Amino acid sequence: MKALKIELRRSVALWTGGLVVLIALGMLLGMSGPWNRGPDGWTSEWTSLAVWQRFMLNMVWPLALGAGAWQGRRDRRAGVDELMSTMPKTAFQRAVPPVAALCLSAVAGYLVIFLVGAVQVLGNTSYFDADWLPVTVVGMLSLVAAVLIGMGIGRVLPYLLTAPILAVLAFAATTLALVATPSSGSDIEGTVSNEFALMTPVLKGQYNPFLKVAADVSAVQVLWFLGLAVTGFGLLTFIGRKAQLLALVPAVAAGLFTFFLLPSHDGVYERDEAASALVCADGGPRVCVSRLHEDDLGEYVGQAREALTKLAKLPGGPTSAEEARVGYFDVDTVPSSGGTAYFFTDFWNGKDIEQTLLAGPARFRCENGMTGYDKSAARRVVVASWLNGESKPVSRKELTPQATDIAGKLWNEVRALPADQQPARVAALRAEARDC
Amino acid sequence: MSAAETAPTTYASEIRAVGLRVRAGRRMAVNELDLSLGIGVHGILGPNGAGKTTLIRCLATVLRPSGGSVELLGRKPGGTDLRPIRREIGYLPQQFGFYSRFTVREFVEYMAWLKEMPKAEIPEAVQRAIDRADLTSRADDKLKTLSGGMVRRAGIAQALVNNPRILLLDEPTVGLDPAQRMQFRELLRSLSSDTCVVVSTHLVEDVANACTDVVLMREGRLVFQGTPETLAAAGSESEAGDSPLERGYSALLGRAS
Secondary structure, three states: HHHHHHHHHHHOOOHHHHHHHHHHHHHHOOOOOHHOOOOOOOOOHHHHHHHHHHOOOHHHHHHHHHHHHHHHHHHHHOOHHHHHHHOOOHHHHHHHHHHHHHHHHHHHHHHHHHHHHHHHHHHHHOOOOOHHHHHHHHHHHHHHHHHHHHHHHHOOOOOHHHHHHHHHHHHHHHHHHHHHOOOOOOOOOOOOOOHHHOOOOOOOOOOOEEEOOHHHHHHHHHHHHHHHHHHHHHHHHHHOOOHHHHHHHHHHHHHHHHHHHOOOOOOEEEOOOOOOOOOEEOOOOOOEEHHHHHHHHHHHHHHHHHHHHHHOOOOOOOOEEEOOOHHHHHHHHHOOOOEEEEEEEOOOOOOOOOHHHOOOOOOOOOOOOHHHHHHHHHHHHHHHHHOOOOOOOOOOOOOHHHHHHHHHHHHHHHHHHOOOOHHHHHHHHHHHHOOO | OOHHHOOOOOOOOEEHHHHHEEOOOEEEEEEEEEEEEEEEEEEEEEOOOOOOHHHHHHHHHOOOOOEEEEEEEOOOOHHHHHHHHHOOOOEEEEOOOOOOEEEEEHHHHHHHHHHOOOHHHHHHHHEEEHEEEOHHHOOOEEEHOOHHHHHHHHHHHHHHHHOEEEEEEEEOOOOOOOHHHHHHHHHHHOOOOOEEEEEEOOOOOHHHHHOOOOEEEEOOOOEEOOOOOHHHHOOOOOOOOOOOHHHHHHHHHHHHO
């Protein structure tokens, strides 16, 4: 314990832990990003917290690796190798205090971020499941692995540049994992495979709170990071080149295994059935939200029922309202006609529930660009304004001149119809409101 | 006082080497050395390249003999048997490395832990070692703030902390000023009654003033072993040197070549 205390005080351990907290919390709290404005903001629920913490490993993991390498080089730098080799304690035992100090510090830093997030999650939702736990555990294990493999490499290659080069390489790897996988939508998509990305500890936010990290992916990652950690400890403590080569076996074996076991397609996330199960309000008409957003049901029922009453004017109009349990990028998959109207509760789409219920969700992506958006926006404005009994098209968001133009024409066309034919025309407009 | 300390010894001398051969790189730096060192302060003298450091590194269990045998405290170091022997050894290497961010006390404490001392004894042993090395007033300063001589004394403190029965000091007086050297000799004299101290040096005056026994080496072989007085007596006025010991040293080395 005494040796551990000295290591904590005098090695890079506390600095590392402090930097882990500073960098990650600095980003999460101090900078604006998808982590604090997406539908899966880092404090919105447990899985999001766990996933955004893994995202922050983009910078934190290379830091832990570099700190490990710096620490691993210490005995050579200090010139104590010979003295140490005459100690009764084995190399294995000697490695424990510095390893423990650095691992404890890094993991404690990760825990601090978790606690800061957890307090806010507790305030934001009462929904709880344990699916996030493996995600957080893998994050911590990855830090332990980074420290150990860093220390091992630092000992085997005790050069001044080892730590910075390792850190830069790791940063490049974690960054590529975030932006260069197939279908990542960036200019360099496909540069690295999904398997490669999953061998780094980072995870991307999905703008979708109804997903969870597949348990088998976490399990395979545990295997991989354990392999890395064991190899790191071997490199740190084994004496002689042959033994050090032997120490590589766990990482190589785990690496091969995991590369074949990890999903090559986009299989990291799967639908979180428990979180997306429906919870409905008492009474009618039927209004339901996901279990994840159960806390907010009361807030939505009034608006939803009011919208349903207005929608009753349409022939074959929807008679129930449900939260659309899809991600931000999947909004266009929500059906725009049928017996159920959909709404969103999230930051992006959840601003105007009534408008969404009346006219359907706004179009997310149009192949033909602005022309498509304008058409869709105009139809939605006309549908909503008619259902609200306005005397002219009213839009809460400012429309483009083109859209205003189309909306005006459509409005006049609907209004020119006899009153009994108008509902059918509006129902048709509503059904095609989101066509580009 | 532990049982090991009070148990009667079953060996004639703390260090015994028979036909010892130790390589330093490709060179056989210690060659067919027969040596027996008991309680007392043994000064190892010899010109550069005589094999002094190689011998001490072998006794410190850094190097394995490539021939002959060596016994420390009646045991042959090797395999799993090394740990109990290592607990009884204090070693100051010629190139003494240290963790510069540690304080003197932390470093000596850390070494005490590495030497598997009982936890309860550590604080007191650390203080005693620091006092004996005359670093009391700097005990809580970081090693990187110390002068070269003080660092050397910190090295002596770490070697002493486990009350070793075999204390191996390779050039311990390098960097010490005259006053510190005198103090160091005082320390050696205080150890001479219960410890087997092996001091490698090329300063004949260190040997004259603090050693009970002189070992003279040349090209890996033992040239002479005896008291400083015997060494002095070996020389005559015609030999090179400013003191009787230096003349004895020159005479014996001259005869060996």
